[in-house]
Amino acid sequence: xxxxxxxxxxxxxxxxxxxxxxxxxxxxxxxxxxxxxxxxxxxxxxxxxxxxxxxxxxxxxxxxxxxxxxxxxxxxxxxxxxxxxxxxxxxxxxxxxxxxxxxxxxxxxxxxxxxxxxxxxxxxxxxxxxxxxxxxxxxxxxxxxxxxxxxxxxxxxxxxxxxxxxxxxxxxxxxxxxxxxxxxxxxxxxxxxxxxxxxxxxxxxxxxxxxxxxxxxxxxxxxxxxxxxxxxxxxxxxxxxxxxxxxxxxxxxxxxxxxxxxxxxxxxxxxxxxxxxxxxxxxxxxxxxx
Numbered sequence: 001x002x003x004x005x006x007x008x009x010x011x012x013x014x015x016x017x018x019x020x021x022x023x024x025x026x027x028x029x030x031x032x033x034x035x036x037x038x039x040x041x042x043x044x045x046x047x048x049x050x051x052x053x054x055x056x057x058x059x060x061x062x063x064x065x066x067x068x069x070x071x072x073x074x075x076x077x078x079x080x081x082x083x084x085x086x087x088x089x090x091x092x093x094x095x096x097x098x099x100x101x102x103x104x105x106x107x108x109x110x111x112x113x114x115x116x117x118x119x120x121x122x123x124x125x126x127x128x129x130x131x132x133x134x135x136x137x138x139x140x141x142x143x144x145x146x147x148x149x150x151x152x153x154x155x156x157x158x159x160x161x162x163x164x165x166x167x168x169x170x171x172x173x174x175x176x177x178x179x180x181x182x183x184x185x186x187x188x189x190x191x192x193x194x195x196x197x198x199x200x201x202x203x204x205x206x207x208x209x210x211x212x213x214x215x216x217x218x219x220x221x222x223x224x225x226x227x228x229x230x231x232x233x234x235x236x237x238x239x240x241x242x243x244x245x246x247x248x249x250x251x252x253x254x255x256x257x258x259x260x261x262x263x264x265x266x267x268x269x270x271x272x273x274x275x276x277x278x279x280x281x282x283x284x285x286x287x288x289x290x
Contacts, residue, residue: 044076087132153185
């Protein structure tokens with residue numbers, strides 16, 4: 001959307017909010033996310049120095065039990081890889097290195113050959129073993145497939161050390177349903193920008209929440225001119241949908257002080273972006289084109 005302007009930008013922003021989840025948007029933007037195992041929601045994290053594999057590699061684990069925020073150890077970013085639209089480097093915010101499938105063998109209790117997963121310290125994105133393909137599964141679950149080694153990111157449920165579950169790679173065994181859940185993960189956005197939250201609430205018709213969120217944005221001293229205008233526009237419409245006419249008129253006055261608004265703004269929303277009932281209300285809004 002970086003190269004879009006005017007009507008095209010507004011339509012793209014609305015589509016971005018209406019068609020993608022918070023998590024999908026975070027992945028697409030390389031924004032912070034959390035990754036948790038499908039088994040009890042155990043958090044995937046990078047351990048501190050005491051658990052380093054060696055001087056160049058840190059050790060990831062899944063933490064059994066409730067996770068407490070600890071120096072961003074549980075925060076990751078998905079960085080696009082050059083090999084495909086669903087391929088990513090998974091980078092640790094804490095370790096500033098990427099997750100990769102090593103060649104270090106690990107045998108599980110049933111004798112299956114697995115290999116250790118590590119986080120390489122401060123390395124550039126050059127190792128194909130660090131590229132993971134995001135594979136969507138049912139519901140909100142996914143698998144992370146390493147194309148280079150034809151294996152999946154996996155975490156057996158048994159704790160290898162206290163509350164820590166090992167993180168390994170495991171080949172796919174079609175008839176081995178027991179291990180399928182070991183390879184399943186859930187990704188969630190670590191944070192949601194206020195503007196994104198406000199737009200989400202607006203298009204979900206949660207207008208009271210949207211008014212509160214846009215008001216929070218407008219209370220910040222650091223809000224940009226563009227975001228200020230956008231927040232006022234959407235708060236105005238949310239207030240109008242709630243029949244808070246006095247507050248809506250206050251926002252109209254604020255927009256007048258900011259040189260009003262682009263003529264296409266309400267036009268785009270009237271054509272297919274709102275339900276019929278709200279479109280009818282929008283038609284009654286006492287605004288004028290610039």
